[in-house]
Amino acid sequence: MHARTIDSLALDSYQRAARTILANHLVTRTYPDRIALPLLRRWATELREDLAELFGYRLEVTETTARLFPVLDQLDAGRPARTTGDRVFDRRRYAYLALALAALGRAGDQITLSELADQVAAYTERVNGLELAPDRAADRDAFVDAIGWLAARGALTLADGDAGGWASDPEAGEALYDIDRAIVFALFRPPRALQHLQSVTGLLSEAAGGAAETRSPALVSAARRVRRALVEKPVVYADELDEPERSLLAQEKLVTEVEYLTGLRAERRAEGVALIDSSGRLSDVRFPGTGTLAQVALLLAGEIADLVLDIDNPVPRRPRPERPFTDLVAQLDSAIPLTTVFAPLADPLEVFGAQPDSEAEVEEPEIPEFPFLESSWIRDTVKMLTDRYGNTFAAQWQADLTGLTGEVVSLLERLRLVELVDGGLLILPALARYRGAIVTIRTRAESELFLSPTQLDSTTEHRSTEKGSGH
Amino acid sequence: MPRAERRGDAERLRLFSFATAEKRADYLWVLRAFDTARAAYVVLLHASDVADTLDRCPGAPALTATEVGPLLEQLHQWGVLERSYDGTRAATLAEYRNRHFVYQFSQAGYQAFRAVSDVLEARLDEASLSRLVLPELLADLHTLAEANKSADAPRVYRVLNRLDRALTDLAERAAHFYLTLGDLVRTTEATPEAFLAHKDALLAHMREFSMDLARFAPRLATAIREVEATGVDDLIERAARCDERVLLNPAERQADWRARWQGLRGWFIGEDEGGLTECERLREATMSAIAAVLSLLRRVTETRKGGVSRESALRHLAGWFTAAPSADAAHALYDAVFGLGRPRHLSMQHPDADVIPAIRSWWDAPPLEIARTLAETGRPPTPGAPARLQRNDAGIRRLRQAQLDAQRARAEAARSLATADLHDRELDEGETEVLLKLLDAASTAWVPVSGRVPGTSGSDNGVTLTVSEHQGSTLVRTAKGVLYLNNRRLEVRETAALRGRKSPAAKPHPAAGSGNEEVG
DSSP: OGGGTSOHHHHHHHHHHHHHHHHHSEEESSSSOTTHHHHHHHTHHHHHHHHHHHHOOEEEEOSSEEEEEOOOSSOOTTSOOBOTTSOBOOHHHHHHHHHHHHHHHTOOSEEEHHHHHHHHHHHHTTSTTOOOOTTOHHHHHHHHHHHHHHHHTTSEEEEEEOHHHHHHOTTTOOEEEEEOHHHHHHHOOOSSOGGGOSSGGGGSOGGGSSSOOOSSOHHHHHHHHHHHHHHHSSOEEGGGSOHHHHHHHHOHHHHHHHHHHHOOEEEEOSSEEEEEOSSSOSOSSOSSOSSHHHHHHHHHHHHHHHHHHOTTSOOOEEEOOOOOTHHHHHHHHHHOOGGGOOGGGOOOOOOOSHHHHHHHHOOOOOOOEEEEEEHHHHHHHHHHHHHHHGGGSOHHHHHOHHHHHHHHHHHHHHTTSEEEETTEEEEOGGGGGGTTOOOOOHHHHHHTTSSOHHHHHHHHHHHHHHHHHHO | OHHHHHHHHHHHHHTTHHHHSTTHHHHHHHHHHHHHHHHTTOOOBOHHHHHHHHHHSTTOOOOOHHHHHHHHHHHHHHTSEEEEEOOSOOSSHHHHHHTTEEEEEOHHHHHHHHHHHHHHHOOTTOOOOOOTHHHHHHHHHHHHHHHHHTTOHHHHHHHHHHHHHHHHHHHHHHHHHHHHHHHHHHOSOOOHHHHHHHHHHHHHHHHHHHHHHHHHHHHHHHHHHHHHHTOHHHHHHHHHHHOOOTTSOHHHHHHHHHHHHHHHHHHHTOSSSSSOOHHHHHHHHHHHHHHHHHHHHHHHHHHHSSSSOHHHHHHHHHHHHHHOSSHHHHHHHHHHHHOOOOOOOBOOOOTTGGGSOTTSOTTTSOOOOOBHHHHHHSSOOOSSOOOBOOTTHHHHHHHHHHHHHHHHHHHHHHHHHHHSOGGGSEEOHHHHHHHHHHHHHHHHTOOOSSSOOOEEEEEETTEEEEEEEEEEEEEEEETTEEEEEEEEEEEEEEOHHHHTTTOTTOOOOOOSOOTTOOOO
């Protein structure tokens, strides 16, 4: 591993390069910023080898782009594409994005927005259930969102006009884009030819299906899986892993390797390991962070921890439910458009061969149980927090208690601090990092010693008067 | 003057009316007949001659002389044809009427016809750069220098004319070539077959031209300077002297030749030293054209890469996205296909991370220290004063809970105390406690001011105790015993402010004395 042999003065720069590519997967001359690509090019050779060795990731660096091709171990619905306004893509936007990429693949150096829309519209005629009608405002908005996604990554650069004008009135508005072909092609490079797939698992790493790994021994690929989990996930809990991986996670060496490459520190605890991103750059969300959702999530975490730790009122505990990720797989497999599958080369559908084996191996280890809190308690607590701190919340959340609760719980779930189960939440151990985050506002705190602030104020004042008159 | 020019332009543009008229095909054929006749040095044509000529042309419409007549007349109106009286003698009246006019091309009309037929006959896919013209130009320049030196005026004229034509040809071909190439490169539908068939020839052609241009340009520039050394003014004077355009006066001829020489010079030397010469521009254009052709080539091959085309893969993907049964599934597919998901990590490190053993549970390890501002307001802590959270919050909260409970109980007792007269009933424990506290509060203000205290009051928990003078003693029965009071009577009622809390009138001036404020 190169990171160990790099001079300590240069190590920081190397780790910065590693963080940049791990956080973005695509780096261009301007994305995410101008200094990223030169930095990556400097370390291209070492990074390529380290990333391949540690994670099995492939790094391609050219003059204009750097692209990391990650290996996915399981499907993850928690990292959707977002518009420039930070809204989550829907299915139509995804489809437009794919078709816009197809159209750009055969375009010249420049293209206007309406030309691109025409080409995408022509493609949609051959896709069932999809349409792009440039005279429908909703379609135009969705299309412009997809184009904005491409523009944010530098595949398109606005040369003249603006897309917003076209979206509001295609007769009057127009935009001209320069096309960066290198980025257009770097964006879409799936690990397998999509039309050969008969199951979405073909896109995942070897262990989850598809061709069996023959080159590297099982232990090496297990170690890569663990390192991938460390670098991609907020917390890696030991009880989620199978046997060889669990003992690998406990190894100091493996965790240190990831620490060395990323420059982040890992937090090792009995229940698992979390790589802590103190810079906030290697993460799509920052927690604890600013904003109402993060604030409420932090306060809620404090409340939860307080309740769980209260030895007088023990909280019920439950085992973690079996969470098969095959649900998403089944959904996506059923959605494969069979008309465009290229049958002669299609992979035979593989039934998971490894599955029965691994189940047999599990010989009833003590199933860890996690504190369980009911949804009603969560709701009440969020309400209590809103009553107390509501005036510091963003306006949109002050009134929308249900929405706030949902978003906050989903944030905690994405951070793997809680897990959503039927009727409530399971509390995962890493949440305890944030315990004690109960905050008091001093002025209020004093007033609470009396009945209520309003009553108190008037009482005090009145009393003073009466005493004065008593003289 | 400009108006006159405009009128002249309008006049000239009328020449092209035949190309857009309703019977444009017929007009064109009539003019072609004239052109055919002209090749045989027959200039003047009669309507019947036109009809005869058309009969001989393959593909021409069969027009009779009567039909041709109005066409000829119209063409004359537009100025394409000149009309004159037929000089030959007519034998019959009918013949005389019919043969009344003969027609021939007008000078401008012929140009208009040529322009139109050039456009019609042009082969748009035929484009090349002529590099063979370059050595010819060089040789001609040498000849020119010699001719000028030996004052051979006709030769100067001939060579200069040839140079001018060769250069014009070069420029035209180049313009045409890049136009065609631009069309080819810009198209979004470049088919590999069409492209691959020509790419080698195309690239070789451009490279050779560019190399020749680079090789000849300095030599041509030198040759031009040599010619100039022999005297440009003499050169132009000689060329103009031999110019056969008799209709131009000598001054006009000289100006024309000077302009041509300047054009030729500009091609290879340039007006000022800093600017690009035409020749350099052409070379640059060739280079960028080569780059454009290569990028076209890349585009064509990229679409071909890997069995299934990228384009059809993306169409397949769009279908897959559209058919995804849930938004979550679509998100997962996006993540798996594009592989652009960002990692996610918790932030904030423990300040003493090293001292916590790795085998300790998260529940037992010390928690993070979180900035108070962040948790309180959701805003980042200011760098100024990083206030820390108090870590025994839970303890404080429990204490406060107890206080609150006690407070609530006392408030309850106070309220029940105020509901009825004190002296008529027995007070329970809570009420007694409240009463004693009130008395205590009242007694701290029990200071004689003017020798005699008429009464005092103490208030707490929203009730006010008024101690007033009373004849004889009073007694209060409580759960703990009987309280005897001498010359004092007690009255407890709810504080007026509490009852009329909403009225702003109950906002008196603040008075001194926190002495009777009783805090539990």
